[in-house]
């Protein structure tokens with residue numbers, strides 16, 4: 419298997435790269451769209467960025483919003499016809515709590531558009547699990563607790579839910595199919611000594627990949643680092659041990675447990691990734707990115723409430739430059755390193771390009 423998390427994927431889309439600059443009139447479809455079909459969730463995670471008051475993510479989110487059935491089907495038609503390459507379903511809420519997810523992915527399964535989803539795993543069963551197992555590219559389940567008691571502490575769910583979700587994942591693997599099942603393990607103070615143990619349990623049920631990520635507790639990079647500092651080294655040691663003793667050709671451990679310094683300040687004045695990977699919310703608004711979803715003041719770039727997505731996307735390129743990251747994005751940004759790399763690519767001096 420090739421590299422799953424490389425930042426270089428966008429360089430495989432030459433037409434997209436050539437269309438990104440404000441100096442070019444052409445608009446090309448997004449490569450990928452993140453769709454938040456519902457804000458309803460069956461869990462209530464204590465650190466959930468959408469429900470935590472002090473994080474900018476989700477600050478204008480209405481917890482009851484969901485995309486109406488006719489609109490999601492129209493949207494699926496659009497992404498297929500626009501030749502969008504991939505759709506990721508994500509929260510707000512849990513996409514598997516969305517009553518029309520099965521209808522939507524049935525359409526995608528019969529098309530060229532690849533799809534994937536994030537989920538808490540509680541509803542990973544039945545027909546929708548079958549479709550994902552055989553037709554989706556990947557599925558990523560979020561985890562934190564390491565047993566029923568700790569899982570209930572994190573998620574405000576009844577005892578037994580951890581066992582049920584682990585069981586759902588194990589059965590999902592047994593459905594066969596091509597879907598790559600991963601877990602994102604969110605690390606905070608409480609589970610910081612359980613990292614190796616959790617990764618081992620996940621390997622034992624047949625998960626293919628575990629991505630270890632820090633719990634984001636603040637909009638400030640420094641505050642995040644200070645929070646993780648007391649247990650940072652211990653977590654890193656456990657990840658290294660897991661890579662050494664548990665990693666193999668069928669089980670990958672991806673270390674995304676990094677300090678966040680330097681990720682929050684940005685020097686560029688327009689964001690390439692808005693045109694590459696926008697977000698459509700359950701409120702039918704279009705947002706610049708995952709980190710600004712449900713931010714009406716500085717993440718909103720349009721709405722598809724009264725028009726089709728395809729009509730919206732191709733009608734006005736100026737909206738893709740209305741957010742200035744150097745002033746509006748001084749917070750966590752998952753695309754920052756990719757944006758910086760693209761800016762370096764665009765800023766190469768044309769007179770000197772040949773001197774490679």
Ligand code: SF4
Pocket residue numbers: 684689690691692706707708709710741743746747750751752753754757
């Ligand atoms: S720079 Fe980052 S946070 Fe700002 S709009 Fe772009 S992807 Fe979003």
